[in-house]
Amino acid sequence: MDVGKMYMGGEWVEAVHGDTWKVYNPATGDLVGEVAFGDGDDAKRAIDAAAQAFPGWSSATARERAKYLLKLHDLVRAHRDELAELVSLEMGKPLREAKGEVLGAADNFLWYAEEAKRVYGETIPSSVPNKRILVMRQPVGVVAAITPWNFPVNMVARKVAPALASGCTVILKPAESTPLSAIRLFELIAEAGFPPGVANLVLGKPDSIGEAFINSEKVRKIAFTGSTRVGKLLMEGAAKTVKRISLELGGHAPTVVFADADLDAAVAGVFESKYRASGQQCICTNRLFVHEDVHDAFVEKLKARVAAAKVGDGRDKSVEIGPLVNERAVEKVMRHIDDARSKGASVVHGGSRLTEGEYAKGFFVAPTILTNVQANMLVCQEETFGPVLPVLTFSDEEEVVRMANDTPYGLAAYIFTQNLSRAMRVAEALEYGIVGVNDGEVTQTQAPFGGMKESGIGREGGHYAMDEFLEVKFVSLGL
Ligand code: ADP
Helix, strand or coil: CCCECCEEECCCCCCCCEEEEECCCCCCCCCCEEEECCCCHHHHHHHHHHHHHHHHHHCCCHHHHHHHHHHHHHHHHEEEEHHHHHHHHHHHCCCCHHHHHHHHHHHHHHHHHHHHHHHCCCCECCCCCCCCEEEEECCEEEEEEEECCCCCHHHHHHHHHHHHCCCEEEEEECCCCCCHHHHHHHHHHHHHHCCCCCEEEEEEEEHHHHHHHHCCCCCCEEECCCCHHHHHHHHHHHHHHCCCCECCCCCCCEEEEECCHHHHHHHHHHHHHHHHHHHHCCEEEEEEECCCHHHHHHHHHHHHHCCCECCCCCHHHCCCEECCHHHHHHHHHHHHHHHHHHHEEEEEECEECCCCHHHHHEEECCCEEEEECCCHHHHHHHHCCCCEEEEECCCCCCHHHHHHHHCEEEEEEECCCCCCHHHHHHHHHCCEEEEEEECCCCCCCCCCCCCECEEEEECEEEEHHHHHCEEEEEEEEEC
């Protein structure tokens, strides 16, 4: 098995200190790869390469930058099956989901190839006759991007594409458990012919690499997706050199099913938003509020849908729910289920780890539905990041909005109702960056994605993401 390398300054390199890291399939426990495992010293090499490449890349025309991004789009699409298989292999998600993710990543490269050409400035009427006010937008500089394991290709694309489109150069540090798809993506970046140093890949020790990013004066921006804990560390660290930051952090998404909802559509939406990626995405439904009048009917329908979903190795095409990422994730999910049970919750479906037969070597938890849930249970207080759905009831709109907002998080929320006035009222009242109305699948390339409160700062997606990588410069022109 070849050892996967890092990519910097246009070259494939081993770790400075020669360390390596093994990658396992979470569905089977099989060893599936080995990669270079660097640290801050490797990050410094990558930063230097990115800084060297910045003057050339930032002064290239937008059309030229777009040309490389378009080529990358074509390559990612052409290799979609291979990339999707790698994602499923190292992260566990079903192939269907992995393919959707890879096509989403390709779409980002396409979108930002176009967006590169629309970095418009402005002229503003001056209050002084012999002066002119010009506003330019220029790339912020070297960007450090840090990504998690749950969307190992698209989280990268969502940062790298707008960064490169705006004229920044980039160093990517992907998650330890999913380096294989990142390496493959960088092989395609190399094939697309980007000039050396424009996009760099560093793998290895998160804290040491993070420190190198934070301490470098050359890094002008950190783009991060991951836990709120690490996001806060990076935010604090970025203060040292007043770097720009954008953070996509944890969520604790509420979903509200009103009595006037189309229950079948709500079941489909809740299933999608809860069990996709086995509940391991930050926009996953984490608390479900169902109006008391429709609670029993809704839970019955949802139970039937969940019972019909096949759990297993994501590479099996019939599988809808894959494994969790590792043992620590299983322990957390089981702790949440056990805590809820001990405080009086009823297990309507699932509730246990799957350990027999095909599940024996993987990290599987049965998709779980809990009722009789109370606010004092861990499932209502922390992000579970697993296939566990706690169901609470409510009786009126104001009460449920208050409960839904009662969290430090503010990423995504979902409501199901057929009443347009209610939909608008509640969408406005929810303190969340994304609200799905009769929609459980809210991510699109061109739409702004990001959170309020402790869920983050800044937005990815669409033209909004470009602002995160551009400085505004005011030129005062005396005539
Ligand atoms: P999770 O618990 O979901 O893995 P993390 O926030 O720990 O979320 O990880 C998200 C990304 O942040 C990963 O690439 C991880 O390696 C990286 N990371 C973890 N700790 C640090 C740190 N101290 N500095 C920089 N990056 C970090």
